[in-house]
Amino acid sequence: VEKTTEKERWTLDEFLSIRKIVVGIPAFSDCWRALRGIAFSDQTRAAIRESSILDVTCELAGLVNDIASFDRDEEAARAGDP
Numbered sequence: 001v002e003k004t005t006e007k008e009r010w011t012l013d014e015f016l017s018i019r020k021i022v023v024g025i026p027a028f029s030d031c032w033r034a035l036r037g038i039a040f041s042d043q044t045r046a047a048i049r050e051s052s053i054l055d056v057t058c059e060l061a062g063l064v065n066d067i068a069s070f071d072r073d074e075e076a077a078r079a080g081d082p
Contacts, residue, residue: 016059023061026054 007015020026033040040048048054066073 016055016062019062020055020058023058023065025058025061029054 010018032038
């Protein structure tokens with residue numbers, strides 16, 4: 001989806017929701033909790049949602065991902081690749 005749509009038309013919320021999937025932080029977090037046998041109570045899950053810690057982590061991972069691929073993306077843009 002990220003590669004095949006017009007990013008310029010996305011709202012910030014749309015962009016962040018797609019980036020969460022791309023960087024995989026929520027899934028990564030769920031996997032590690034499952035492997036470690038860590039279960040959150042409903043209150044803890046609600047607190048995590050309200051604190052938006054996973055959202056902030058996703059934004060940071062997305063930024064790091066974008067910065068890390070900056071040179072490659074710039075070369076592709078110069079070559080005319082999407």
